[in-house]
Amino acid sequence: MPVALHNEPDGDHSRSGSSSDHNFPTLEHFRVKHLPPAAYYIPDFITQDEEEFLLRKIADSPQPKWKSVASGRSRLQYWGGTMSKNSVLLPEPFPDFLTTYPDIIERIQRFLDRTDERSEATNESSTSVLAVNQVLVNEYQPGQGISPHEDGPAFQPLVATLSLGSHTVLDLHHYLSASSPSPPMTASEAQADQVERLSGRPIAAIPLAHLLVMPRSLLILSSTLYTSHLHGISERFEDIVSAAPGHEGVVAANADLLGDAGIADSLRNNKVWRQARGTRTSLTFRHANRTLKGGLLSMTATGALRRH
Numbered sequence: 001m002p003v004a005l006h007n008e009p010d011g012d013h014s015r016s017g018s019s020s021d022h023n024f025p026t027l028e029h030f031r032v033k034h035l036p037p038a039a040y041y042i043p044d045f046i047t048q049d050e051e052e053f054l055l056r057k058i059a060d061s062p063q064p065k066w067k068s069v070a071s072g073r074s075r076l077q078y079w080g081g082t083m084s085k086n087s088v089l090l091p092e093p094f095p096d097f098l099t100t101y102p103d104i105i106e107r108i109q110r111f112l113d114r115t116d117e118r119s120e121a122t123n124e125s126s127t128s129v130l131a132v133n134q135v136l137v138n139e140y141q142p143g144q145g146i147s148p149h150e151d152g153p154a155f156q157p158l159v160a161t162l163s164l165g166s167h168t169v170l171d172l173h174h175y176l177s178a179s180s181p182s183p184p185m186t187a188s189e190a191q192a193d194q195v196e197r198l199s200g201r202p203i204a205a206i207p208l209a210h211l212l213v214m215p216r217s218l219l220i221l222s223s224t225l226y227t228s229h230l231h232g233i234s235e236r237f238e239d240i241v242s243a244a245p246g247h248e249g250v251v252a253a254n255a256d257l258l259g260d261a262g263i264a265d266s267l268r269n270n271k272v273w274r275q276a277r278g279t280r281t282s283l284t285f286r287h288a289n290r291t292l293k294g295g296l297l298s299m300t301a302t303g304a305l306r307r308h
């Protein structure tokens with residue numbers, strides 16, 4: 001089911017800010033089933049116009065804003081501030097294109113807040129509020145990816161990633177306990193090996209699950225899926241998604257949430273969906289747990305980093 005959380009393009013603002021509309025599906029509707037808690041996939045979180053606008057603003061950022069990355073992703077940007085060596089956010093104001101038009105940060109917060117109200121009322125375990133204070137922008141060319149990794153304890157275990165420009169497949173990996181047998185090795189063996197060498201903890205060679213992430217969608221990872229699993233993107237030029245195990249390609253754990261008739265038809269009729277990757281830009285909205293109070297000035301005034 002395609003879902004629009006944005007204002008209607010025809011100017012009908014009766015659904016304006018529809019994530020606070022009580023007829024609108026709550027977060028639970030978008031939960032990816034059969035995964036450790038918890039991942040949520042929300043298709044069409046923004047419009048095509050908003051996607052184009054964001055891509056233009058990101059591309060037009062001053063050159064020094066871009067940081068190049070040695071391997072994997074081609075380059076990245078931080079908005080809201082960068083992290084100090086001891087994992088404290090050195091805050092900076094967000095640009096208008098994240099707060100005003102489009103009001104993405106607020107839209108994400110509103111969507112999660114409403115879920116909170118409901119889960120409190122029904123005594124369900126509540127999703128924490130995401131007080132976004134940093135946005136990480138990653139740009140990937142076809143053939144690029146990111147090795148399996150954890151984002152780490154400097155951030156709240158609730159992150160939301162908006163995809164722009166192209167689809168990708170995000171792989172979720174789990175650590176092997178010392179006693180569990182290693183599954184058969186696959187093409188990702190070399191990658192898992194490399195991470196193991198860095199982390200010193202054995203990682204299952206076969207990903208736990210794959211998520212097909214389409215342009216304009218929002219993916220939310222939280223709780224133990226964030227704290228005790230890894231995520232990564234294989235370096236591929238083309239993705240092949242299959243309708244069921246045993247066919248070429250990978251099964252997408254979020255296949256029932258994609259809201260895309262073309263993909264559904266292809267999976268039904270051809271048993272696979274394949275697509276070349278284009279340039280993908282992802283925006284990860286997150287909350288750094290420690291922020292430098294009063295900005296950089298307070299560091300020079302006190303000579304020390306203060307927590308709050």
Ligand SMILES: O=C(O)CCC(=O)C(=O)O
Nearest residue numbers: 136138146151161231282
């Ligand atoms: O591009 C993505 O969707 C994931 C990026 C990521 O995991 C990271 O930068 O830590």
Ligand SMILES: [Fe+2]
Nearest residue numbers: 149150151231
């Ligand atoms: Fe990450």
